Amino acid sequence: MTHPCLTCGACCAFFRVSFHWSETLTTSHAVPEDLTLQINPYMNAMKGTETKSPRCISLKGDVGGVISCEIYANRPECCRSFSASFEDGTVNERCAQARISKGLTPLALSSWVSTE
Numbered sequence: 001m002t003h004p005c006l007t008c009g010a011c012c013a014f015f016r017v018s019f020h021w022s023e024t025l026t027t028s029h030a031v032p033e034d035l036t037l038q039i040n041p042y043m044n045a046m047k048g049t050e051t052k053s054p055r056c057i058s059l060k061g062d063v064g065g066v067i068s069c070e071i072y073a074n075r076p077e078c079c080r081s082f083s084a085s086f087e088d089g090t091v092n093e094r095c096a097q098a099r100i101s102k103g104l105t106p107l108a109l110s111s112w113v114s115t116e
């Protein structure tokens with residue numbers, strides 16, 4: 001079964017992706033600073049997600065098609081903690097919201113059942 005996120009990417013092209021600036025410096029997964037911009041004294045955002053039509057600068061591919069995060073190992077904590085619906089057995093309404101905004105069906109429990 002292909003992980004549903006690998007043919008989605010909707011959340012990376014829907015929300016502002018912001019995090020404490022120190023994630024660009026001090027964490028084990030330092031987010032590349034040149035891919036971020038400062039939005040207030042405490043927070044940076046991934047470039048491209050601060051606009052009215054967000055799309056993270058690190059998102060490569062087509063939303064709803066083959067897609068990936070170019071800085072997966074260094075993505076910010078907010079991306080790491082954003083679960084796809086039913087990945088852990090619970091609904092993530094924000095996952096559904098992002099998918100619907102891109103014309104995709106919200107994930108269901110059956111999305112995680114392999115047919116192979």
Ligand code: SF4
Nearest residue numbers: 005008009011084095
């Ligand atoms: S919207 Fe949900 S399914 Fe799509 S990439 Fe984000 S977490 Fe994955």
Ligand code: SF4
Nearest residue numbers: 012056058059069079
């Ligand atoms: S850093 Fe990666 S996971 Fe986070 S919003 Fe950008 S493309 Fe998506």
